[in-house]
Amino acid sequence: xxxxxxxxxxxxxxxxxxxxxxxxxxxxxxxxxxxxxxxxxxxxxxxxxxxxxxxxxxxxxxxxxxxxxxxxxxxxxxxxxxxxxxxxxxxxxxxxxxxxxxxxxxxxxxxxxxxxxxxxxxxxxxxxxxxxxxxxxxxxxxxxxxxxxxxxxxxxxxxxx
Numbered sequence: 001x002x003x004x005x006x007x008x009x010x011x012x013x014x015x016x017x018x019x020x021x022x023x024x025x026x027x028x029x030x031x032x033x034x035x036x037x038x039x040x041x042x043x044x045x046x047x048x049x050x051x052x053x054x055x056x057x058x059x060x061x062x063x064x065x066x067x068x069x070x071x072x073x074x075x076x077x078x079x080x081x082x083x084x085x086x087x088x089x090x091x092x093x094x095x096x097x098x099x100x101x102x103x104x105x106x107x108x109x110x111x112x113x114x115x116x117x118x119x120x121x122x123x124x125x126x127x128x129x130x131x132x133x134x135x136x137x138x139x140x141x142x143x144x145x146x147x148x149x150x151x152x153x154x155x156x157x158x159x160x161x
Contacts, residue, residue: 007101010062011153012137014077016093022153023074025095028067028130034097036060060139063121068131078135082120091117095137096155098148111148113155115140 010032011022025032037059044051069075081091098111122134146157 003101007099009098009100009150011096011098011148011150012074012077013093013095014073020094020155021073022096022148022155023072023077024150025064025066025074027072028069028075028132029064032062032064034060034062058139062137063134064137065122065132065134068133075133078118078120078133081118081135082123082133085120091119092140093118096148097143098150100150105147107151108147108149108156111146111155112143113146113148113157114143 010025012025013020014023015021038055039057039059040053041056042051042053066075066078068079077093084090092115094113094115096111096113098109100109102110117138117140119136119138120133121136123132125132144157146155148155
């Protein structure tokens with residue numbers, strides 16, 4: 001049986017620069033997928049009829065459009081970023097990606113803690129639609145494997161995925 005979409009959860013650190021506070025990305029969000037954006041290099045030599053393409057890396061990101069849910073910690077954090085328009089390290093935080101269908105040990109699941117930057121893309125929407133905010137979560141380098149407890153919202157490095 002296929003897993004439901006709710007089996008993949010993403011938590012955002014809404015207090016970067018302080019003690020980590022992870023909150024689920026979900027209220028007001030109806031779709032969220034990680035785009036891996038593979039990077040390739042292709043060469044075709046003059047004596048060959050077919051090119052060779054090598055995978056050279058990835059540039060993952062996750063575009064998000066969410067409804068304005070005042071009081072939701074993730075919306076409040078992102079909306080503050082919209083108001084301040086931070087750049088560089090001021091736009092940095094991290095997210096934890098959790099497959100809750102994975103093997104559970106003592107209330108924790110295998111997880112990846114990923115450093116990210118947040119870019120604000122849009123705010124508003126059509127007159128008949130709920131107010132929405134669009135943003136993109138951009139990966140910054142490689143993540144760290146570990147475990148995450150969704151109840152305590154605690155990431156522990158090592159021993160995970």
